[in-house]
Ligand SMILES: Nc1ccn([C@@H]2O[C@H](COP(=O)(O)OP(=O)(O)OP(=O)(O)O)[C@@H](O)[C@H]2O)c(=O)n1
């Protein structure tokens with residue numbers, strides 16, 4: 417493992433620092449999932465993601481599962497959380513017929529695997545039932561044969577994107593043992609019963625109750641039997657699969673308290689919260705490429721100290737050669753430091769390497785050009801490059817989902833002035849990485 421000259425060991429051996437910011441936080445929101453130990457699941461597990469709703473409570477025209485963050489629909493984030501789990505064999509996404517083509521496009525655009533699209537129903541239970549039946553039919557929608565019938569079916573609302581492998585494992589194993597298992601969370605508000613006149617009838621003792629969340633797991637036989645036996649009223653008005661398992665199969669679900677990240681996107685504010693969590697997960701680390709020059713290394717070291725206060729960590733490397741090439745496939749944020757003189761050719765090489773690594777499919781990558789001018793007058797002509805050249809380079813990169821920004825920094829012999837400038841660079845780069853704004857692409861910001 418390469419020891420970086422000016423910073424602590426790389427993230428490979430630092431258990432508290434992810435190899436790259438996990439796309440979704442696990443445990444408490446914002447903490448990265450430690451590398452999960454390889455889990456052995458020796459029975460087939462498949463997933464049903466009900467996504468056939470209209471999202472009326474958001475007040476938006478677009479159903480919430482198809483609302484986008486960073487250029488990608490919410491449902492794609494949820495699918496990704498499941499497809500990266502090696503022991504899950506098939507993901508059935510259940511969507512309204514009118515959204516079938518959109519869903520197919522999303523699968524193709526974001527190169528999702530293991531996914532089948534099944535038509536939804538008029539209610540959530542009907543949609544889930546369609547998904548369960550599809551898993552058991554042995555045939556896909558084109559009539560081709562499919563993977564074997566699963567032993568366990570995980571059911572998970574498509575609008576709950578923050579789900580982690582270790583909890584899915586607990587649910588799947590408990591479902592296999594008990595026939596059914598479900599996620600629960602403590603109640604936040606007290607539950608009360610009202611009279612027909614709209615007055616308080618009684619309140620429930622909150623400590624005795626829990627909120628039923630997702631994911632839930634069932635043996636295929638239990639959930640299939642439950643849907644074969646339930647009533648039209650269940651299909652029309654029911655909201656709880658665990659109840660169907662108990663009512664129609666006598667199967668009492670094992671309840672497992674899950675992390676707070678299991679919440680469901682329901683209202684418009686939840687979309688903003690989900691976007692913020694996704695952006696935070698992508699913005700915890702960055703790779704500083706110094707080119708090996710002493711001044712760039714010194715600047716990188718100063719930046720590392722400054723961004724620490726911004727809850728961000730930087731790895732400084734001279735280039736992306738040898739072992740450092742791993743940053744091309746694990747990092748979403750790059751800071752290229754150049755000292756007086758044009759850096760265009762180096763940046764073009766970086767962009768080419770990032771494109772070859774095919775990293776920008778799921779998320780926009782951020783490349784920030786920090787130019788340290790050591791000349792007395794602050795003139796960028798003949799320095800970083802002509803602004804027009806930077807703009808052209810950034811425009812071309814944006815088409816490849818790589819967002820390029822420029823930051824200009826003037827060398828100063830005055831220590832206080834230098835430290836203030838470095839702090840400004842840290843604040844600017846942290847904000848650019850976090851917001852990933854396409855509107856600022858190609859801009860040259862003055863630190
Ligand atoms: N006929 C339906 C209704 C809902 N769902 C899905 O069930 C999950 C949870 O339902 P909910 O949050 O209620 O979604 P909507 O029904 O879309 O929301 P609303 O009640 O606000 O319209 C969502 O992923 C939703 O797409 C579904 O597959 N089929």
Ligand SMILES: O=P(O)(O)OC[C@@H](O)[C@@H](O)[C@@H](O)CO
Nearest residue numbers: 540573628629630655656657
């Ligand atoms: O009623 P909604 O469709 O918003 O929610 C559906 C489910 O997420 C909800 O019933 C959970 O409690 C799981 O059973």
